[in-house]
Amino acid sequence: MTTPAPGLPPVLLRVRNLKTYFVTEHGKGTARAVDDVSFELYPGETLGIVGESGCGKTVTSLSILRLVPEPPGHVLPGSLIEFEGRNLLALPAPELRAVRGNQIAMIFQEPMTSLNPVFTVGDQIAEAAIIHQHLSRKAARARAIEMLRLVGIPDPDERVDHYPHQLSGGMRQRVMIAMALVCHPKVLIADEPTTALDVTIQAQILELLDQLQRELGMAVLLITHDLGVVAGHADRVVVMYAGRVVETAPTDALFERPTHPYTEGLLAAVPRIDAPRARLHAIPGQVPAATAWPPGCRFHPRCPYAWEKCAAEEPPLLEVGDETGHTARCWLVSEPERKVPKP
Amino acid sequence: MTGAAWLLRRLVASVAIIFAVVTFVFILIHLAPGRPCAHIGGGEYVDQIECNRLIAQFGLDKSIPEQYGLYLIALAHGNLGYSFSLHRPVRDAIADTIPFTLQLAGAALALDFLLGLALGIYQAVRVNRLPDVVIGNVTLFIYSLPTFWLALLLLLVFGEKLRWFPVGGPNDPVLCPLVDSLYCVADRLWHLVLPAATLGLVGAAGTARFQRAAMLEVATQDFVRTARAKGVPERRVVLQHQLRNALLSFITRFGLAFPFLLTGAVLIETIYAWPGMGRLAFDAILSRDYPLVTATALTASVVVVSGNLLADILLGIADPRLRVPVDPDAHVLTA
Amino acid sequence: MTLGTWLALVVALVVAAEAVRALRHRGLRSERWRRFFRQRTTSWGLGILTFLVIVALAAPLVAPFDPSKQLDIIHLKNHAPSWTFLLGTDYLSRDLWSRVVYGARVSLGIGALGALMAVSLGTLVGAVAGYYQRWIDAILMRGVDVGLALPRIFILLMAVALWDGLPFAALVITIGLTSWFGTSRLVRAEVLSLRQRDFVVAAHALGADTRRVIFRHVLPNAAAPIIVSAALGVGNVLLLEASLSFLGIGIKPPGASWGNMIADGAPSIYTAPWSTLFPGLAISLVVMSLNAVADGVRDALDPREEPA
Numbered sequence: 001m002t003t004p005a006p007g008l009p010p011v012l013l014r015v016r017n018l019k020t021y022f023v024t025e026h027g028k029g030t031a032r033a034v035d036d037v038s039f040e041l042y043p044g045e046t047l048g049i050v051g052e053s054g055c056g057k058t059v060t061s062l063s064i065l066r067l068v069p070e071p072p073g074h075v076l077p078g079s080l081i082e083f084e085g086r087n088l089l090a091l092p093a094p095e096l097r098a099v100r101g102n103q104i105a106m107i108f109q110e111p112m113t114s115l116n117p118v119f120t121v122g123d124q125i126a127e128a129a130i131i132h133q134h135l136s137r138k139a140a141r142a143r144a145i146e147m148l149r150l151v152g153i154p155d156p157d158e159r160v161d162h163y164p165h166q167l168s169g170g171m172r173q174r175v176m177i178a179m180a181l182v183c184h185p186k187v188l189i190a191d192e193p194t195t196a197l198d199v200t201i202q203a204q205i206l207e208l209l210d211q212l213q214r215e216l217g218m219a220v221l222l223i224t225h226d227l228g229v230v231a232g233h234a235d236r237v238v239v240m241y242a243g244r245v246v247e248t249a250p251t252d253a254l255f256e257r258p259t260h261p262y263t264e265g266l267l268a269a270v271p272r273i274d275a276p277r278a279r280l281h282a283i284p285g286q287v288p289a290a291t292a293w294p295p296g297c298r299f300h301p302r303c304p305y306a307w308e309k310c311a312a313e314e315p316p317l318l319e320v321g322d323e324t325g326h327t328a329r330c331w332l333v334s335e336p337e338r339k340v341p342k343p
Numbered sequence: 344m345t346g347a348a349w350l351l352r353r354l355v356a357s358v359a360i361i362f363a364v365v366t367f368v369f370i371l372i373h374l375a376p377g378r379p380c381a382h383i384g385g386g387e388y389v390d391q392i393e394c395n396r397l398i399a400q401f402g403l404d405k406s407i408p409e410q411y412g413l414y415l416i417a418l419a420h421g422n423l424g425y426s427f428s429l430h431r432p433v434r435d436a437i438a439d440t441i442p443f444t445l446q447l448a449g450a451a452l453a454l455d456f457l458l459g460l461a462l463g464i465y466q467a468v469r470v471n472r473l474p475d476v477v478i479g480n481v482t483l484f485i486y487s488l489p490t491f492w493l494a495l496l497l498l499l500v501f502g503e504k505l506r507w508f509p510v511g512g513p514n515d516p517v518l519c520p521l522v523d524s525l526y527c528v529a530d531r532l533w534h535l536v537l538p539a540a541t542l543g544l545v546g547a548a549g550t551a552r553f554q555r556a557a558m559l560e561v562a563t564q565d566f567v568r569t570a571r572a573k574g575v576p577e578r579r580v581v582l583q584h585q586l587r588n589a590l591l592s593f594i595t596r597f598g599l600a601f602p603f604l605l606t607g608a609v610l611i612e613t614i615y616a617w618p619g620m621g622r623l624a625f626d627a628i629l630s631r632d633y634p635l636v637t638a639t640a641l642t643a644s645v646v647v648v649s650g651n652l653l654a655d656i657l658l659g660i661a662d663p664r665l666r667v668p669v670d671p672d673a674h675v676l677t678a
Numbered sequence: 679m680t681l682g683t684w685l686a687l688v689v690a691l692v693v694a695a696e697a698v699r700a701l702r703h704r705g706l707r708s709e710r711w712r713r714f715f716r717q718r719t720t721s722w723g724l725g726i727l728t729f730l731v732i733v734a735l736a737a738p739l740v741a742p743f744d745p746s747k748q749l750d751i752i753h754l755k756n757h758a759p760s761w762t763f764l765l766g767t768d769y770l771s772r773d774l775w776s777r778v779v780y781g782a783r784v785s786l787g788i789g790a791l792g793a794l795m796a797v798s799l800g801t802l803v804g805a806v807a808g809y810y811q812r813w814i815d816a817i818l819m820r821g822v823d824v825g826l827a828l829p830r831i832f833i834l835l836m837a838v839a840l841w842d843g844l845p846f847a848a849l850v851i852t853i854g855l856t857s858w859f860g861t862s863r864l865v866r867a868e869v870l871s872l873r874q875r876d877f878v879v880a881a882h883a884l885g886a887d888t889r890r891v892i893f894r895h896v897l898p899n900a901a902a903p904i905i906v907s908a909a910l911g912v913g914n915v916l917l918l919e920a921s922l923s924f925l926g927i928g929i930k931p932p933g934a935s936w937g938n939m940i941a942d943g944a945p946s947i948y949t950a951p952w953s954t955l956f957p958g959l960a961i962s963l964v965v966m967s968l969n970a971v972a973d974g975v976r977d978a979l980d981p982r983e984e985p986a
Contacts (some may be wrong), residue, residue: 179569
């Protein structure tokens with residue numbers, strides 16, 4: 001559990017003990033994709049969720065708006081997702097729909113497939129305004145044009161009648177952002193918003209998100225596997241591994257004092273121009289399958305410092321003690337003398 | 344290419360295809376063995392002198408290319424020839440069958456698509472639950488039935504045993520030789536029920552299976568998830584976002600449905616004694632009535648080709664990706 | 679039915695059931711086979727098909743009477759089903775069960791051969807058109823367009839009605855020659871999309887000649903639509919042959935085909951419905967099983983079928 005740093009406004013979105021499991025076919029067992037994840041999101045901040053593929057970050061973000069497909073997946077009772085005091089997991093359907101796209105909005109990774117190919121861009125943006133704000137079609141269309149301008153699309157009064165396939169990847173992502181923000185949500189969940197884009201476009205989109213966040217005063221949950229994105233655009237970071245949170249810290253603290261060996265490994269794996277190295281560092285081993293998490297600390301098979309206690313007992317999130325609310329799920333926090341790399 | 348240019352190209356291609364079909368049929372029927380006289384004159388015995396006279400009259404002694412040329416010229420004048428077996432101009436014979444064929448095809452198509460679409464969508468919404476499984480098995484069964492056998496069964500149960508519907512013919516021959524009153528219209532509809540149901544039910548089963556698959560394929564697409572994430576009500580997600588996309592493949596199927604109605608109709612028309620074009624064609628073939636056969640082949644292929652063309656046009660309207668080309672400015676760097 | 683034929687029938691049932699069970703067991707290991715057997719109807723379909731194939735192959739063992747023999751035109755005409763005549767007799771006092779069994783040979787045989795021919799031809803044309811593109815593609819596909827525009831029953835009616843006494847082989851060939859157009863379009867589409875893929879480029883880079891690339895690299899990946907086409911094709915050809923026989927221009931009596939059996943029974947359908955019912959049921963059963971198996975193949979080979 002993270003201790004909030006003093007002087008912060010009340011929590012906007014609180015996720016507590018979230019568990020989302022998936023049923024797999026034919027006795028391969030249950031995939032425990034999200035296995036007891038907790039974090040808080042405060043108004044106006046950007047919280048980055050970082051991890052490799054398979055760590056559960058996308059499923060976490062889908063679980064918040066209850067977008068996880070119910071037959072294979074289900075959110076376990078005992079999970080809590082509190083938004084402005086209300087438990088989203090217990091909301092009846094009509095109220096949930098009122099939250100989606102309106103108070104909490106989401107943008108996805110693949111802008112091409114995430115937009116409906118048979119409706120115009122304007123119609124898709126206007127749809128949210130019509131549903132949530134009960135605008136007339138004319139008024140909604142005007143809002144759509146306004147939003148297109150806001151996200152930096154040139155000639156918005158023409159583009160509003162274009163179809164998704166007529167736009168480039170970067171523009172489509174801007175349209176997705178416009179669609180998500182048309183109702184001025186308090187929270188924007190951005191699931192790998194730039195992964196599918198070219199590098200130069202990535203920077204533009206991230207800057208746009210920063211700008212919009214400032215202008216609209218919303219909180220952003222930024223999910224990514226790219227530490228560079230996190231470094232430049234997140235206020236606080238949550239590192240996930242194997243369905244659990246393994247480290248939480250403000251961004252600066254995380255990069256200055258990476259505590260969990262996994263975080264260390266992630267940082268070390270980033271190739272750097274200013275420190276030439278003969279070989280790229282890679283974390284040995286592979287992410288284990290969600291149906292069979294290792295016992296004890298889930299990272300221990302790949303950890304350079306692990307000892308017997310790590311295999312036997314899973315550490316809780318321990319305070320790192322640098323007074324920034326920095327926590328890490330590692331026995332090294334309480335037993336720092338054990339930090340001896342194995343031969 | 345622009346819409347008009349595309350349409351023109353397709354029309355030309357369609358005409359070419361019809362042309363090719365007619366040529367093929369013409370050649371085929373003239374290659375068939377059997378002396379024309381066995382069948383001219385309606386199968387009655389015809390002696391040699393009379394036979395020669397008939398042959399000369401109908402120009403059957405000329406070479407095949409010559410006959411073909413003459414046929415084309417006549418066609419250009421709207422003359423479809425004279426039917427040996429029916430002793431009337433081909434055009435009239437075909438024209439008489441058109442209303443019946445249209446009524447049967449129209450009713451069957453309506454049942455097919457309305458029922459099939461509804462079932463397919465419903466199945467997709469309740470996927471893998473009991474309603475889906477039950478409907479799925481029922482449609483599998485009905486889809487596998489031979490249409491002519493289903494016709495016989497329906498006749499047995501509803502025509503004979505329960506006596507709910509008449510056992511054949513387009514209308515009551517005594518009370519309604521012509522459809523000239525409201526009663527006769529109702530009578531025609533009453534006679535239409537069983538034949539249209541036979542074709543329509545089997546068609547609906549196929550459409551339901553197809554539409555279920557199409558809806559499910561769309562259901563996994565990302566934009567459906569995006570719509571939910573926007574807070575769109577579930578009904579709208581299914582009917583607007585999913586269905587609009589699933590309809591695209593449905594339209595293609597719709598274009599292919601036309602020929603089926605012609606070909607499947609031969610059997611139904613025979614069993615129910617429905618005087619449509621299928622039965623006309625069948626009888627014409629058996630009587631070696633060349634002009635009638637060629638003309639019905641021509642009509643049939645026109646219908647098929649028009650169906651395809653219609654489907655392509657509808658698809659072009661419904662799918663913006665086909666309608667509007669990709670914007671050449673779309674890949675500017677400062678996107 | 680005699681004791682011997684009952685025995686043979688039971689053996690056939692047991693063998694079919696066991697074969698399917700054994701296949702399911704062996705298949706459990708592979709992901710694709712598991713998907714294939716996921717729906718229960720697929721197993722049933724496979725079982726019924728196997729049973730009918732065995733029965734057709736072992737016709738002399740399972741049929742107590744000669745299918746064309748009129749047993750007793752006076753006393754046994756249109757006899758209801760009984761222990762001796764499992765499915766009754768028809769209007770010429772022939773044993774229906776024997777006719778159905780021998781009819782299975784005809785219908786399944788024509789179905790399989792016709793579909794084989796259609797799928798082979800369609801695959802060949804589609805692969806060549808999709809692979810070589812440009813003018814070869816244009817010509818072939820125009821031909822396919824004409825073929826698809828031909829009212830198929832029409833051409834078949836003409837071909838079969840005009841040439842009286844058409845031998846069995848010619849019937850199969852004609853059906854095959856008119857049924858390949860749809861498959862060729864499907865295969866062409868698959869080949870078109872596959873030939874851009876990197877593994878094709880790699881094969882070329884390794885020096886493989888075109889024919890090798892088509893047959894050993896591209897086609898195996900296009901297997902899904904081909905196999906599904908084949909399974910559905912057998913059903914379609916079977917229905918086609920039944921329709922033609924019903925109209926009197928396919929297999930002619932006394933030869934037993936399920937289609938002409940229905941036609942024979944139609945006049946007496948009110949008084950002796952079994953002679954129409956059972957052959958029709960047989961056709962429905964076979965086509966249903968084929969469709970169920972085709973569904974299974976589609977599930978197995980095309981993972982996009984999963985609803986999220």
